[in-house]
Amino acid sequence: MCGIVGYTGSREAYPILIxxxxxxxxxxxxxxxxxxxxxxxxxxxxxxxxxxxxxxxxLDKNIKAHTxxxxxxxxxxxxxxxxxxxxxxxxxxxxxxxxxxxIENYLILKRxxxxxxxxxxxxxxxxxxxxLIRDISKNENISMAEAVRQALNEVVGTYAxxxxxxxxxEEIIVAKKGSPLLIGMGENEYFIASDGAPIVKYTNxxxxxxxxxxxxxxxxxxxxxxxxxxxxxRPYTQKLEITLDQLEKGDFPHYMLKEIFEQPRAIQDxxxxxxxxxxxxxxxxGIIDYEAKLMNAKRFIIAACGTSWHAGxxxxxxxxxxxxxxxxxxxxxxxxxxxxxxxxxxVVIVISQSGETADTLAALEIAKERGATVIGVCNVVxxxxxxxxxxGSYTHAGPEIGVASTKAFTTQVTxxxxxxxxxxxKKGSISLSYYHRLINDLExxxxxxxxxxxxxxxxxxxxxxxxxxxxxxxxxRGVNYPVALEGALKLKEISYIHAEGYPAAxxxxxxxxxxxxxxxxxxxxxxxGTYEKIGSNIQEVIARKGKIISIVTEGDTQVKExxxxxxxxxxxxxxxxxxxxxxxxxxxxxxxAVSLGCDVDKPRNLAKSVSVE
Ligand code: F6R
Numbered sequence: 001m002c003g004i005v006g007y008t009g010s011r012e013a014y015p016i017l018i019x020x021x022x023x024x025x026x027x028x029x030x031x032x033x034x035x036x037x038x039x040x041x042x043x044x045x046x047x048x049x050x051x052x053x054x055x056x057x058x059l060d061k062n063i064k065a066h067t068x069x070x071x072x073x074x075x076x077x078x079x080x081x082x083x084x085x086x087x088x089x090x091x092x093x094x095x096x097x098x099x100x101x102x103i104e105n106y107l108i109l110k111r112x113x114x115x116x117x118x119x120x121x122x123x124x125x126x127x128x129x130x131x132l133i134r135d136i137s138k139n140e141n142i143s144m145a146e147a148v149r150q151a152l153n154e155v156v157g158t159y160a161x162x163x164x165x166x167x168x169x170e171e172i173i174v175a176k177k178g179s180p181l182l183i184g185m186g187e188n189e190y191f192i193a194s195d196g197a198p199i200v201k202y203t204n205x206x207x208x209x210x211x212x213x214x215x216x217x218x219x220x221x222x223x224x225x226x227x228x229x230x231x232x233x234r235p236y237t238q239k240l241e242i243t244l245d246q247l248e249k250g251d252f253p254h255y256m257l258k259e260i261f262e263q264p265r266a267i268q269d270x271x272x273x274x275x276x277x278x279x280x281x282x283x284x285x286g287i288i289d290y291e292a293k294l295m296n297a298k299r300f301i302i303a304a305c306g307t308s309w310h311a312g313x314x315x316x317x318x319x320x321x322x323x324x325x326x327x328x329x330x331x332x333x334x335x336x337x338x339x340x341x342x343x344x345x346x347v348v349i350v351i352s353q354s355g356e357t358a359d360t361l362a363a364l365e366i367a368k369e370r371g372a373t374v375i376g377v378c379n380v381v382x383x384x385x386x387x388x389x390x391x392g393s394y395t396h397a398g399p400e401i402g403v404a405s406t407k408a409f410t411t412q413v414t415x416x417x418x419x420x421x422x423x424x425x426k427k428g429s430i431s432l433s434y435y436h437r438l439i440n441d442l443e444x445x446x447x448x449x450x451x452x453x454x455x456x457x458x459x460x461x462x463x464x465x466x467x468x469x470x471x472x473x474x475x476x477r478g479v480n481y482p483v484a485l486e487g488a489l490k491l492k493e494i495s496y497i498h499a500e501g502y503p504a505a506x507x508x509x510x511x512x513x514x515x516x517x518x519x520x521x522x523x524x525x526x527x528x529g530t531y532e533k534i535g536s537n538i539q540e541v542i543a544r545k546g547k548i549i550s551i552v553t554e555g556d557t558q559v560k561e562x563x564x565x566x567x568x569x570x571x572x573x574x575x576x577x578x579x580x581x582x583x584x585x586x587x588x589x590x591x592x593a594v595s596l597g598c599d600v601d602k603p604r605n606l607a608k609s610v611s612v613e
Pocket of ligand 1: 308351352354490608
């Protein structure tokens with residue numbers, strides 16, 4: 001959450017900073033700010049709202065500078081307003097600081113600083129840092145980097161920090177613990193950012209800071225990185241694995257729509273090189289070294305949040321059916337605080353698009369501490385999750401910028417399918433013919449999704465039916481139950497229509513009380529084991545005048561006749577159905593949100609990467 005950008009070099013900093021925070025807006029967008037070093041002064045401009053508001057605010061301001069930092073915020077402490085926006089400035093105006101993360105002991109530190117006479121202008125946890133660092137640097141007569149290190153030794157919590165100060169006007173000090181931060185290396189210029197998006201336009205040489213690192217970036221010197229104990233570290237330069245066109249919307253009006261339409265390609269990339277000509281799953285990223293652990297596992301535990309948790313629920317069906325081992329799927333936020341019982345025979349799979357979700361990372365650490373093998377399924381290369389798991393597979397979806405996850409979900413399910421298939425094949429837990437049927441069908445999923453796209457205009461028409469509705473129910477059974485949850489999540493998060501997903505048979509245990517002529521009920525009723533049963537569930541809705549929007553298998557007549565609207569999707573193996581049945585639900589949510597005039601890529605109150613608890 002929150003985006004950080006910094007620049008020091010010979011170019012004008014402001015356009016680089018503004019372009020950078022725009023690219024990071026998906027991480028948070030309730031307020032934004034920029035601090036620029038101008039001669040011996042720091043100019044600070046910040047305001048509530050998106051980066052475009054900040055740009056308007058700066059139109060008549062002096063923005064000339066070669067060093068600066070900028071921030072786009074997702075509020076944790078203190079409401080989104082001008083005062084709480086970052087950067088924060090020291091009382092004497094000599095230091096400006098931006099922060100991503102949470103300072104847990106900020107109240108104790110704040111009281112102590114207030115006792116010493118410091119006046120606070122904001123309600124944020126961040127502001128204590130700027131006063132604390134200034135207090136130390138004034139009283140101890142030490143370098144700013146040393147003052148930062150000492151201050152951070154007093155802090156409990158997580159942070160990615162960027163600091164500029166008037167005494168070293170070509171310098172940015174950065175520090176990291178629990179929130180990502182990268183340094184981009186140009187020719188006599190440096191870029192900093194909370195991910196690669198603002199940097200890739202200028203350089204693909206980056207240094208990923210590690211937890212506890214404090215780095216001094218100065219165009220007159222070599223980068224100096226020290227850990228929290230003040231030991232010098234050798235900077236390790238890596239190649240940034242993203243390209244600029246992956247970050248652009250192209251001809252699409254929104255990132256979400258672009259990412260929905262990218263799914264055939266993204267799923268292909270997830271499979272690429274992982275199935276050989278004999279149709280065997282040959283290799284899955286880095287998990288080969290841990291294959292014995294996977295083969296001997298007694299139980300799989302899956303921990304994730306949000307959409308990734310839904311992918312985990314799909315994996316429960318995949319692993320139980322194909323590998324015949326017990327699977328438990330956990331909300332990472334609950335798992336981490338539940339004192340879970342784990343042992344060395346357990347394999348814990350953590351799933352995360354960003355690889356920075358705080359609760360998922362905490363679940364990962366607990367699982368490791370307790371001796372389990374931890375496998376990651378993750379999209380962002382080099383993310384904390386990717387670096388901290390024992391082994392794992394990237395989804396290769398490419399950057400996902402729209403806040404609502406779409407291609408992340410289908411590529412996670414693809415990778416989890418490959419994992420389950422590979423294990424099932426090696427363990428001999430499914431027949432060879434079924435195994436080959438699944439592999440063949442998996443390979444045809446991208447074409448099937450392309451066929452669904454032909455109905456985009458029809459789905460847009462269905463969306464107009466939702467625009468005056470306040471609620472919706474999504475129903476599915478078996479492997480389509482997580483798809484119902486995911487469809488409901490998509491609708492509520494981007495259109496603000498209240499939506500709930502249920503296993504269809506659960507409806508009569510309570511939710512049926514909500515059904516009346518105003519209630520749209522989206523039912524995923526593809527041909528599968530429970531097809532007849534879901535037909536009865538639909539009848540129960542119709543008897544109460546609910547409106548049925550069904551997702552059915554091509555050629556279906558039975559459910560189609562009962563439906564007010566019906567979307568046909570290509571026939572697919574039951575276990576792989578979520579890869580296709582989720583697509584019309586993504587499009588439906590998208591078109592409903594657009595028709596209601598919502599900002600689909602930046603829905604209210606949300607942020608892409610939830611790096612705070
Ligand atoms: C919903 C959505 C969120 C994320 C969740 C986990 O569309 O995007 O529910 O799925 O915040 O994020 P990752 O996958 O990055 O751990």
